[in-house]
Each structure stands twice: as structure tokens, then as C-alpha cells.
Amino acid sequence: MSNSKLDYPIQPVAFTNVRIQDSFWSQRIQTSCEVTIPSNFEKSESTGRIDNFAKAGGLMEGAYEGMWFNDSDVFKIIEGAAYALQYAYNPELDAYLDGLIAKIAAAQEADGYLYTPRTIDPDNVPEESGPSRWSKLYMSHELYNVGHMYEAAVAHFQATGKQSLLNVAIKNADFIATVFGPEGIRDVPGHQEIEIGLVRLARITGNDKYLELAQFFLDERGKANGQRLGGAYLQDHLPVIEQDEAVGHAVRAIYMYTAMADIAALTGDTAYYDAVMALWENVVYQKLAITGGTGALHEGEAFGANYHLPNLTAYNETCAAIANIFWNHRLFLLTGEAKYIDVLERTLYNGFLSGVSLSGTEFFYVNPLASDGKYHFNADNSITRQPWFNCSCCPTNVVRLLPSLSGYIYAVKDASLYVNLYISNSAKLDIDGAPVQVKQETSYPWDGVIKLTIETQAETPFALRLRIPGWAAGQPVPGTLYHYLDVPSESDIIIKVNGDVIAPEIADGYAVIKSTWGGITDVEIHLPMMIRRVVADEQVPDLEGKVALEVGPIVYALEEADNHQDVFDLALDDDAVLKVENRPDLFDGIKVIAGTLDSQDELVAIPYYAWGHRDVGKMTVWMDRKTSAN
Secondary structure, X not given: OOOOOOOOOOEEOOHHHEEEOOOOOHHHHHHHHHHHHHHHHHHHHHOOHHHHHHHHOOOOOOOOOOOOOOXXXXXXXXXXXXXXXXXXXXXXXXXXXXXHHHHHHHHOOOOOOOOHHHHOOOOOOOHHHOOOOOOOHHHHOHHHHHHHHHHHHHHHHHHHOOOHHHHHHHHHHHHHHHHEOOOOEOOOOOOOOHHHHHHHHHHHHOOHHHHHHXXXXXXXXXXXXXXXXXXXXXXEOOOHHHOOOOOOEHHHHHHHHHHHHHHHHHHOOHHHHHHHHHHHHHHHHHOOOOOOOOOOEOHHHEOOOOOOOOOOOOOOOHHHHHHHHHHHHHHHHHHOOHHHHHHHHHHHHHHHHHHEOOOOOOEOOOOOOEEOOOOOOOHHHOOOOEOOOOOOHHHHHXXXXXXXXXXXXXXXXXXXXXXXXXXXXXXXXEEOOEEEEEEEEEOOOOOOEEEEEEEEEEEEEEEEEXXXXXXXXXXXXXXXXXXXXXXXXXXXXXEEEOOEEEOOEEEOOEEEEEEEEEEEEEEEEEOOOOEEEEEEOOOOHHHOOEEEEEEOOEEEEEEHHHOOOOHHHOEEEOOOOEEEEEEOOOOOOEEEEEEEOOOXXXXXXXXXXXXXXXXXXXXXXXXXXXXXXX
């Protein structure tokens, strides 16, 4: 942990203390560990990404291969592999990482510098890298790459106890700390990430100079201290504490906001706190897709103007969804408010999960809200799932999240246990120093019944805080960007303790059950899993007169494969009768929404995350809404 006196007031229960046993998520996590991670490594080998380290380390001959930021892909897969080792130990994977880390260590230069595009042949570097070290920071990704290396190093150390990669990371960070700073180079990376990595390095080493360096890189943004400003695209147009609108490249922006949350928590800087909250409100209240996707524009992979939320041309990069999950989890840890987990959950089940196929071997780079089966921006952003991309940031980012998903379920603060996600699992944790075991059983997201078994060895007083999802309480997302046509009643939410219905206090989106827990206690939550019709704020021009469908946390989409009529021509009457049907034969077993639009036309909607697994065809989340007025 850092030497800083401050930290996040709420601490997540480590994913290693929580074992997911869930019909929805277990197979996906296993697939990620057993299929996706090995596949990612194989692609990295065949495309020269791993050979680049061997070449830089003098272990083999050859020129640099690929894009100038390809080092980062390998680091991200290592991070995911480290989580996989903790999820289910694999000696072959452990040994493979040892060999790979040896190549990375060999590629590091004597002073700590690590950037294979330059080390392999300093006289023939990619144009984007700049002619000399740090000469083109707005483009080179020199600092971005090693930020991912720091995250991988911390994860690998925690998984194995080995310091091989951590030593490389520390040597590199120590070197960078001598180069950048108020008395050194006053410039910032074009792509944020090193800030997050430095915070993780500070926490694992206890060395606050890494935390100070992370804040330096943030503080320098928007200040022309001898360097050219990168502008709004790079979030380098204003000092970060003066930014209140999300602009520019979405992944860069949300990585920066995530680091800003870290600084607010670990330093107590109120200006950072105020700024990151204002930015969150802008994203969620004005720039968030119904799927939790962010970054509406293909041009620059960027945020659009307020309320610019297109369908067919929406970008919503998978990496941005992952960043959104990281950011919202930190904001929850900082505040204890359920609204951040509401956004996290929406993104997890929709905007993120759509980005990886059920097989774990094919990916979407972009996640539009509609597809005509033809439109695509370029070869890397196809309308069909791809096994790899020239720029493969998304596949290598996916593997960082799934194996560590269990770390998002629970959190503790003093004598409080937060239950954030409803996923079948068993957990062992401490609450205010007392051991507590929790078992969760549910068919969520297909069913709204969640059964919790709380077991303590001795009488243990604490508050059990059960998240009441916004969708269950009548609000799709915080704010007024979207709303339901039919608002559920609070009486639709039922909570029982040992079979008796109770009416707990509701605070910050949580049902709070304060008790002295002893022995075994059964707690049940019943959430109303019904079809919801969603409409958007009238200020969103692309969604005027449109309606979307949800059940629980799942957003639905109409795909050509299931509907006999052009899905772009379908109009859903407010009075149309819809029902949920089990389809165990489809994909990995799903529930669809089915209904009759008129005497001839029928509608079938599938979960948005499952679209694109069949023949290329049309898809849409938003349908024309037919009311009595039209």
C-alpha cells in the first residue's frame, strides 16, 4: 500500500476471495482463461509483437514489426494472464510468462528505458515514435505502453510472488521520474494510462514518488510549460481540474478520469474530486449510449457533442466500455453511491459484453446501436466480429476484465458490507476484523430473485447494503437522458430476512439491513424483472420518436435473423403485447422478447450482447415508436 495516509474509503473484496459459480458468467470467465488469453498470445507471436522484445533484447535479429504501440498489447495480456493464474492456477501459463518476462527484461535498456520500436533500431524508428526519446509524446505511446506494463507487473507479482516483471517496472518508473517533473521535461503523454499504472505501482511498493509523478502528468495537461498543447482530442486543452465536458478520444479521456479519481482518493485533492464528478455527470447525463457505450464518433474515436448519440454510425469502442467500468468502480469506492455501479452494470452486460464473442476468439472493436450489414469505417472496425485487428487494443483489453470480475461484487467499509453485483458465488471476507462467509445464489440477469446466505462464527454487528439497481427502481441510468414509459412501484421490490418481509432503510441506492449477525442468516431480494420500454430525452435528435426494450440489466436488439420484416421498418405500438420467452437452444441459452406488432408481423428481440453471431444482417436497438398520436 502507499505511504499516503489517504485511500479509497471503501475497499473492494479481492477477487481471489470470491469464487463465481454462475450459469451466466462462469463459462465466460473459463473461456477467457482457457481460450481467449492463449489465443491473444498466439496472435501476438504470429504478428511479431513478442518477437519485438526478443529483437530489442538482442535475442534474435530482425526489424520492428507492427504499429508503434504494440508493446502495450503484450503487457495487457500478461495482466489478464496473471488474473487467470489466480482464478485457476496453470503451471504451463506460469512458465510461459516467465519466458516472456525474460524477453521483456532483455529489451529494457541499461538506464531503464523500455520501448522496442526505438531500441531495435534507433536509426529507423516508426515516424510516429519521433526521432529521439520523448520527442513526439503526443503520438509515440512511450509512456502509455509502460503504464500498461506497470499494471501487468503489479498483477503478476500479486499472482505469483515473483518480482521479475515488477523489477522491470520499478527500474523504468525510477528512470522516468528522473526525466519528467517540475525540474525536468514538462510534457504529457498523448494517450493517458501511465497515470493509472503509476498509482498501482505506488500502492504495491509503498513509494509515493510514483503517486506524485502520476499527479504531475495530470497537472501538466492544458499548461504550455515549454511543450505544445495537444488540444481537446488529447484532453490537453485545459488543466484537468478545469475540464467539465468529456471531449476528444474516449478511451484516453476515461483512462484520465480514472486516474483523476485515484488522485482525488489518495491525496484528498478536492479540486480533482469536483472535476471528476462534473465530468461523470456530463458523460452519464448527456453522452452515454443506452448500452453504457461511450465515444459516439468514428472520427477520432471520440465523444461527440452533448446529446449526439447516433445509432448506425455510433462508435462505442470496446476499450471505452472497459475504461468506463474501471472509472465507475473507483467512483463507487470513493463515494459509496450505487449510481456508479448502475452505470458499471449496464456497461458490463451490454456495451462491454457485446465486444467479445461467446467463443472468446472473435471481437467487436466498435459497438453500434444499429447495423445495416454494410456500413463500416475501416477494415479494423468491421460490422462482423474479427479474431484480431491491426490495432488490437480491444481483444487484449477484454482479457484484463473477465478473470477479475469477482472483484467487483463486494466491498467493505468499517462495519458495512456492500453487495454490488448479483452473481452466484461464494466469498470469504473480513468485516471490521471479523470473518464472514457469504453465498449468493441467483439466475440473474434472467431472474430477479437473489438468495444470500450470511454465515458468521460469532455475533458480528454490521450493515448489509444491498444495491437496488436503478432499473428496478424506475430509472435506466442516473439523470434524465433515458426514462421508462412505465415506472415500477417500489412495492415491486421485496426483501426478506429468514423468510420475513422487511422494509429496510434506503440510502444512496442501497437497502441497508443493520443487524448483529450470528450463525446462518438467509436474505432474499426480489427485483421486478419485467419488460421495460425506454425512450430518450427529447434533446437527443437521433432518438426522437424511438423506443428500446430492456429486461433487468439487459438491453435488447432486433436482428434480421429473427425477424421476417426489415428491422429498420418495424414500429412498436405502445399497446403491443410483449412477453419474455426462454430460448435454451439459442446461443448459450437466453431469454428473448417476443410479440405481435399487428395481425401479420411479429417481433423477436435478443440480448444486445449476443448480436453479430450469425450471418451478417441488419440489427437495431432503437425502433420507431407508434403511439395513439401517430
